[in-house]
Amino acid sequence: MANKLHIALFLIAGLVLTASLAYAQQITAQDFFREGEKLQMDYQFERAKEAYTRAISLSGDSAFIARAEQRRVLCENGLILSNYVVSPHILGRAVIPYREFFLYYDLSPSGAWALPPFELLRHLNDNGADRLPLFYRATLDRIVFTAKDSTSGSGYDLYMIQKKDILANGASLWGPPVRLGPGINTPGNEIYPVLSSDGKTLYFSSDGLPGLGGMNLYVSRWNTQTQEWGLAENLGIPFSSTHNDMLYMLSDDSRYFYFSSDRVAPKDSLVLYKVEYESAPVKIRPSSVRELKEIASLPLRGDNTASVSNLQPTDTGPAIPDSVLQKTREYTAHYAELTRTVRNLKNRVKEHENVLDSLRKRYGSLSIEEERALLANTIREEEFVLIELQQSLRDARKSTQAIEDMFLSHGVLPPIAPAASESPVATAADQEHMSWYPVKQALASLEAHVFETPVPPVPPVNLEFRIEKESVMVPWENEPPGLYYRIQLFTVSRKAPVSQLKGISPVFEVRVGKQYVYYAGQFLRYADASRALTTTKRQGITGAIVVAYFQGKPIPVQEGRRREAQNKTAPEGIASYRVYLGSNEIPASLVSLVNELSDKDIIRVVTGTGADFFIGPFASVSQAEDLARTLREKGFDMVSVQEVTN
Known part of the structure; x- marks a missing residue:
């Protein structure tokens, strides 16, 4: 009895110990997870990973585990983005309330914020309970906005509408909303889209695309060939951070841009940054986590709150060889001087361009020939000076790039922030930016605008013979103008249930008197029809036969094979036309447009390398050309008219 008691106690102790170890192990896992979160927020991506x-x-x-895996992916993204960091010139920053923060952006002169009308959101199964504003430019024919489809199971997505007409009352008529593609929308949230002044660049925020965590900033560019937005790209560090960054907006004159972040913001607030815009900024690889954090803190010029001396070293990366450090020190002074030279030359080039613009305007207003001649000489002299300045600027940039390439090849870069003794003195313009405080704008209204209801696009008719789980029925129309074959399945006095068709697709149903005749497939060669017939019989429809048609009328199969052998598959002298739409895949926007412009179906024809898409046939070349011309005017340059002849 005592032995049994000892055994029982031993087993209980073992179970308790196992449970305790498992519990302790889980606590340890949580501890590592929390440590990873801290390191990730601190830009120490390798250690966080x-x-x-x-x-x-x-x-x-x-x-x-899934949550930790997701965080590990974010760290991998951070390691990649850390190799391509921009050190921007911050013109100003201001703390603004989180609520309606978008209204503090300077929208002049071409845009305004408005809440999307309920009428528009209802088209997308959005009840409008949590409407997010849209940015509207009256000069553009498209609007990108945010909506949340309650039936999709995802978060906020981006949609686009395009202007179709101006109504008699002056209101705009907008086409139906189209959801942007998977290169932009994700199961997460995509919010605060803003189009550039020319409508060809889209900026937005997302927490579902590859980023650093939270909301990051992204850009997508309009593809004129496909008439769709391209794959979104992360704007990178420091504009995207390990916190939440939203609403990037470029000024109309491309001199600066705004964005908001909560990285250093008080509770219920955001910091709105005003940043000098550079079309091709230099991207660097910071030499340490300390330098990366300093750049990501977005200090103002002359601001010592995030200087190098105030940051504690946290980098545990590999040591840089002394020889490389010595070479870096030798070039740093020269690099700093070149950087100042480039900035000064840029300012001087801009000044001379302004002077030339003024002189040219004055020249156009003069009427006395002598005065015009004197001014023309002055303009020529200024042009020569400008050419020399531009060449000097190119040379300085080339020298700067050479030093940057040297640093990058060794994984070392010159310090971004100058030493405390060399901190630049803020100019009057800088002081003005530092004291800048944005003014709250007013909401506009789009209630008077008219929005069309979306029409579900009709998918292309797939005439490829195949076996599906359930047979696909298609209408008997758009027959080839010449010779083709089909498989006659059977004839019945009542409509056949789908199950009787054995999954054969596509199937055509034709009523002849009181009978229903069922056909399958559409083949241009007898050999293809014969192979499909064998498959059909294996499916259990043993009475199926191949039938032939020529110019829409039934003919004996033997005649069809003879015409095929003699390459006389179309009537002599008779031609038809079709419009080629593309290969393999065609954009949904093209499908919608074709359905709007023509009542003919899109035909998918399987080729050796994939599939081609056509619409037709057309009896005359002018009909086909009219459609092709309209499609090309809409930006689909790949369409062409093809003649189908004997």
Whole structure:
């Protein structure tokens, strides 16, 4: 009895110990996860990745592991983006309330914020309970906005509408909303889209695309060939951070841009940044986490709150060889001087361009020939000076780039912030920007505008013979103008149930008197029809036969094979036309437009390398050309008219 008691106690102790170890192990996994979060927010992506890896190895909770895996991916994104960092010139920053923060952006002269009308949101199964504003430019024929389809199971997505007409009352008529593609929308949230002044660049925020965590900033560019937005790109560090960054907006004159972030903001607030815009900024690889954090803190010029001396070293990366450091020190002074030279030359070039513009305007207003001649000489002299300045600027930039390439080749870069003794003195313009405080704008209204209801696009008719789980019925129309074959399945006195068709697709149903005749497939060669017939019989429809048609009328199969052998598959002297739309895949916007312009179906023809898409046939070349011309005017340059002849 005592032995049994000892055994029982031993088993209980073992179970308790196992449970305790499992509990302790789970706590340890949570500890590593929390440590990873801290390191990730501190831009120590390599160490954070290791912490998440340890957390995963110590946990058996699948949900926890998935969450840690996601964080580890964010760290990998951070490591990649850390190699391409921009050091921007911050013109100003201001703390603004989070609520309606978008109204503090300077929208002049071409845009305004408005809430999307309920009428528009209803088209997308959005009840408008949590409407997010849209940015409207009256000069553009498109609007990109945010909506949340309650039936989609995802977060906020981006949609686009395009202007179709101006109504008699002056209001704009907008086409139906189209959801942007998977290169932009994700199961997460895509919000605060803003179009550039020319409508060809889209900026927005997302927490579903590859980023650093939270909301990051992204850009997409309009593809004139496909008439769709391109794959979104992360704007990178420091504009995207490990916190939440939203609403990038470029000024109309491309001199500066705004964006908001909560990285250093008080509770219920955001910091609105005003940044000098550079079309091709130099991207660097910071030499340490300390330098990366300093850049990401977005200090103002002359601001010592985030200087190098105030940051504690946290980088544990590999040591840089002394020889490389010595070479870096030798070039740093020269690099700093070149950087100042480039900035000064840029300012001088801009000044001379302004002077020339003024002189040319004055020249156009003069009527006395002598005065015009004197001014023309002055303009020529200024043009020569400008040419020399531009060449000097190119040379200075080339020298700067050479030093940057040298640094990059060794993984070392000159310090971004100058030493305390060399801190630049803020100019009057800088002081003005530093004291800048934005003014709250007013909401506009789009209630008078008219928005069309979206029409579900009709998918292309797939005439490829195949076996599906359930047979696909298609209408008997758009027959080839010449010779083709089909498989006659059977004739019945009542409509056949789908199950009787054995999954054969596509199937055509034709009523002849009181009978229903069922056909399958559409083949231009007898050999293809014969192979499909064998498959049909294997499916259990043993009475199926091949039938032939020529110019829309039934003919004996033997005649069809003879015409095929003699290459006389179309009537002599008779031609038809079709419009080629593309290969393999065609954009949904093209499908919608074709359905709007023509009542003919899109035909998918399988080729050796994929599939081609056509619409037709057309009896005359003018009909086909009219459609093709309209499609090309809408930006689909790949369309062409093809003649189908004997």
